[in-house]
Amino acid sequence: MKRIKYQAAIARSPLMVFREEIILWYRKQGRDLPWRATQDPYHIVVSEILLHQTTVRSVIPVYAxxxxxxxxxxxxxxxxxxxxxxxxxxxxxxIRGEWLYRIARYVMEHCQGRFPDTLDALMALPGVGRYTAGAVLSFAFGQDAPILDTNVNRLLGRYFGLNYKDKSAEVQHRLWSLAEAVIPPGAGSEFNQALMDMGAMVCTARKPSCLLCPISHNCATGLEAEKNEWGTSAAEERVTYRNRE
DNA sequence: AAGTCGGGGCC
DNA sequence: GGCCCAGACTT
Structure with missing residues (x-):
């Protein structure tokens, strides 16, 4: 009998493409940030607390x-x-200075100086909510824990056609579920970083760079949409892109 | 669900 | 002047 050929005709799923395109983009275009050079939970916690509603550029010198x-x-x-x-x-x-102080004292007194590595224990720390706990689990402990910061929230909302500005429990729950579902098993840390960089550099709040976006072909909101949420047509986007630089 | 905390950057 | 920035907490 002829040998069965498992050839490339087996289509990659949309989710697989989503993951691969984002990782490839990140490895080429991602930011090189100070807190990405470490997995020390203490350093990660310091960075994440400082980054609450604060721009990366402002945090870098303070973190150092x-x-x-x-x-x-x-x-x-x-x-x-x-x-x-x-x-x-x-x-x-x-308040963040006090939070860091209380976190450090708690970890020294009740955890033998080691940060907890479970969602519940982390969220029990002052100033640590679902996002920051997920960031620590992911970036410090290498777990496939979801994160949903403002960048990921906006990217997933646009891509999957959800109104990410809707802070209702239902919409936010769906976005958290998506944030968990899109993680490539075993690659949570890198993928979460990649999602945030995509949101911060491509899928930006104002004037997103859909023409440079590696996943715009499947985006529910972006380049392929006739009229997108920021009120410009795909054709106008192209003109905008041509006229800049 | 809405209000509050906050300095700084970009329209 | 309005919006946004690797959110979390209180009311």
């Missing part, structure tokens, strides 16, 4: 200054709080 003054969770737990706040307060949301 913080870890120089408080290199370990033990150093942070020893405070004093005034020294912590002197570094973190200029970013705004001045």
């Amino acid at each position: 200054a913080f870890l120089e003054r408080f290199p370990t969770v033990q150093d942070c737990a020893e405070g004093p709080l005034e020294d912590i706040k002197a570094i973190t307060d200029p970013l705004g949301y001045k």
